[in-house]
Amino acid sequence: xxxxxxxxxxxxxxxxxxxxxxxxxxxxxxxxxxxxxxxxxxxxxxxxxxxxxxxxxxxxxxxxxxxxxxxxxxxxxxxxxxxxxxxxxxxxxxxxxxxxxxxxxxxxxxxxxxxxxxxxxxxxxxxxx
Numbered sequence: 001x002x003x004x005x006x007x008x009x010x011x012x013x014x015x016x017x018x019x020x021x022x023x024x025x026x027x028x029x030x031x032x033x034x035x036x037x038x039x040x041x042x043x044x045x046x047x048x049x050x051x052x053x054x055x056x057x058x059x060x061x062x063x064x065x066x067x068x069x070x071x072x073x074x075x076x077x078x079x080x081x082x083x084x085x086x087x088x089x090x091x092x093x094x095x096x097x098x099x100x101x102x103x104x105x106x107x108x109x110x111x112x113x114x115x116x117x118x119x120x121x122x123x124x125x126x127x128x129x
Contacts, residue, residue, distance in 0.1 A: 001106045002054075005047040005061045008099050012092055013040030019088040032088060039068050039092065043099070055110075062103030069096035 016036015023029030042064045050057025072093025078086040 001058055001102060002047055002050050004099060004102055005043050005050065005057065008061075008065075008095050009040045009043030009047060011040070012036050012043065012095055015088060015091055015095075016040060019085075024084055028085065032085065036088075036092070039064065039096075055107075058103050058106055062100055062107070065096040065098075065100035065103060069093050069100055072096060 013036050016033045019032030019036065020029040023032055043061055046057045046061035046064060048057070049060060072089045075083075075086045075089030075093065079090055
C-alpha cells in the first residue's frame with residue numbers, strides 16, 4: 001500500500017507538470033500545476049507518514065483520495081465538451097479512485113485480521129460485526 005501511495009503521488013504530480021506544459025493559457029497551466037502538486041504532494045507526505053505510523057498514513061491517503069475523487073467528478077460531464085482541463089482531471093480522478101479502493105480494502109483486511117486474531121486468542125469482546 002505504501003508503494004501505491006508514493007507511486008500515485010508521483011504520477012499526479014507529473015500529471016500536473018504535463019498539464020502545465022500543455023495548457024492553452026498560462027493561468028490554466030498554473031492551476032493544473034497547483035492541483036497536481038497539492039494532491040501529489042499530499043500523497044507523498046502521507047506515504048512518508050506511513051513509514052512511522054502505518055495506519056495514519058494510509059487513512060490520510062484514503063481521505064485525500066476520497067476528496068480528490070469528488071473534486072474530479074464534475075470533469076466527467078465536461079469530457080465530451082472539449083474542455084482542456086477535463087482529461088487531466090479525469091486521469092487524476094481515476095488515480096484517486098484506485099488509491100481510495102486500495103486504502104479501504106487494506107483497512108478492511110486489517111480489521112478482519114484483528115478479529116481472527118482475537119477469536120484465536122479466545123477473546124469474546126470483539127467489535128467486529
